[in-house]
Amino acid sequence: MIRQIDRKIQNYEKKQEAYTAKLDAAKAELEKFQAAKNRYLEGLTIGGEGASDTSFSETTARSLVKSMMWRVIAGSVTFFTSLRFSGSMSTALSIVGSDFFSKAATMFIGERLMNKSGAGRKSGADGVGRSLAKALLWRLFAICNTLTMSWLIAKDLSMASKIAGSDAVFKTGLMFFYERAWAKIEWGKEYSIEFSI
DSSP states (O other): OHHHHHHHHHHHHHHHHHHHHHHHHHHHHHHHHHHHHHHHHHTSOOSOTTOOTTOEEEOHHHHHHHHHHHHHHHHHHHHHHHHHHHOOHHHHHHHHHHHHHHHHHHHHHHHHHHHTOOTTEETTEEOHHHHHHHHHHHHHHHHHHHHHHHHHHHOOHHHHHHHHHHHHHHHHHHHHHHHHHHHTOOTTEEEOOOOOO
16 A cells, blocks of 8 residues: 555656646746847847847838938938039039939839848848948949939030049948948837747
């Protein structure tokens, strides 16, 4: 009789150990989720352990505001370089006006396309390499556009080259810093938080 009772005691002790291990694992998972929730509420990091670095996308409104704000900044630079090299207010305004909407539209489309790629995104923001790549890609297109529009309006390839060339040097660096500033802005980012249990 004592042996039977001892076996039953051992059997229940084993079951208790298994349940205790399951309870400890559940407590650890609960603590992990509570810590992730607290980090999210404090705005420190999004997601939990193993969360993807590309766990966000940009809204259409963010892309639109980024492209329009850049056009105002870049258009101002183009206006002053066009005015300097052409000496004509009319020519400078024509060059800026001609490429304002075409570049705003193409930059918006570029932002939407880049949004589909997670390359270079880290910790809820674009990394330095991604900002540099975006600045270089955009400036390559913008140089061609400015050169073409300046040449068509001014009818002088030498002057158009000076306008596009000076724009290229200054605005490539400016675009990089513009992208870095936007990487720190949370407005217009939609986060997708994935947890696995």
